[in-house]
Amino acid sequence: MPQLSLHCPHCHAEKIGFSPRGAVAFKPEVAATLLFLQCEGCGHGVIQVISSWYQFVAEWAQGTVASPGTVLGMYPEPAQPNCPAHVPDNVRNAFLSGVDNLNRSGNSNAAALMFRRTVEIAVKLLLGKPQTGDTLANLIGKLPDNLATPAMKSWAHHVRLDANDAAHEPEEFSDKDAQTLKTFAEMFLTYAYTLPEMLKKAGGEKELTETQKPTSNS
Numbered sequence: 001m002p003q004l005s006l007h008c009p010h011c012h013a014e015k016i017g018f019s020p021r022g023a024v025a026f027k028p029e030v031a032a033t034l035l036f037l038q039c040e041g042c043g044h045g046v047i048q049v050i051s052s053w054y055q056f057v058a059e060w061a062q063g064t065v066a067s068p069g070t071v072l073g074m075y076p077e078p079a080q081p082n083c084p085a086h087v088p089d090n091v092r093n094a095f096l097s098g099v100d101n102l103n104r105s106g107n108s109n110a111a112a113l114m115f116r117r118t119v120e121i122a123v124k125l126l127l128g129k130p131q132t133g134d135t136l137a138n139l140i141g142k143l144p145d146n147l148a149t150p151a152m153k154s155w156a157h158h159v160r161l162d163a164n165d166a167a168h169e170p171e172e173f174s175d176k177d178a179q180t181l182k183t184f185a186e187m188f189l190t191y192a193y194t195l196p197e198m199l200k201k202a203g204g205e206k207e208l209t210e211t212q213k214p215t216s217n218s
Contacts, residue, residue, distance in 0.1 A: 002063050004037060004048075009078040011042035012103040020061040021045065025054040033057040035068060049073045084189040086197040088125055094118040095185060108178040109166045115178075115185040116163030119156050122192060136160050152191050155184040 003017040018037035026032035026049065035048045035057055050057050052069030060068040081099040083092045098114030101107040116136075123139045126147050140148075140156045148156075159181050166173035 002060060003040070004068075006037070006039075006046070006074075007078045008039045008041060008044070009046065009076045010039060010044035011105065012078070013039070013041045013105075016041045018046065023050075023054060023057045023061065032072065033069075035061075047075045084186060084194045086193045087189050088122075088193075091118055091122045091125065091189065091193075094121055095189065098182060098185070102175070102178050102182055108173045108175045111178040112163045112166035112173050112181050115159055115181040118185050119159045119188055122189060123156065126192060148192065152188055155188045158184050159188070 001019055003019050005015045006018050007014050008016050008018075017040040019040060020035060021038045022036040024034050026034055031051060031053050033050045033052055033054045033056075035050050036045060037048060038045045048068075049072040050069045051072050056065065057068045059065045081096050081103070083095045083099075087095070094114055095118040098111045098118060101111035101114060120136050120139070123136065123143060127139065127142060137157070137160060140153050140160070143153060162173075162177060162181055166178075
């Protein structure tokens with residue numbers, strides 16, 4: 001039976017085989033077919049919209065032609081990882097690396113370490129000067145109140161401590177715990193970078209509006 005190599009939106013395996021499990025014509029007068037495929041890894045399914053007549057896709061499923069046709073769309077699509085807005089590039093890269101590892105089976109330890117690295121880089125940048133030879137715990141404590149609330153520091157310490165367990169404890173770090181670290185790291189970045197920029201933009205727009213108000217000559 002022929003297969004397609006796809007990125008699975010369910011188990012997040014890359015280039016894994018998907019086998020055809022059925023096809024139906026999109027509409028009688030349209031040269032398009034809905035192709036049902038099943039992941040050979042996790043067993044979940046996807047639907048592709050193929051720009052070919054049903055008979056041609058059926059022939060591919062039987063192994064008589066090399067390709068089912070051009071793919072117009074797939075449902076569900078693999079989710080694209082995202083990071084809170086206005087985050088520095090090196091912080092963003094560390095966070096997205098953590099998300100990428102979180103989406104891969106057996107990589108929860110690596111994900112936890114990358115979320116710790118995310119927080120560490122962010123804290124050092126927020127302090128605004130080179131920070132060498134100090135522990136992350138001390139660096140978090142040095143964050144001034146105008147940059148980090150007590151809740152933000154608590155989130156950062158949570159990531160730091162749990163990631164230390166992932167690095168040094170013999171037990172495998174669970175996916176659930178790694179997901180929790182992602183949430184705390186994401187909240188820290190949102191409060192440290194995203195919200196201040198949103199407030200700054202809102203303040204600038206308000207100031208611009210005030211200056212544009214017509215003045216009275218009376």
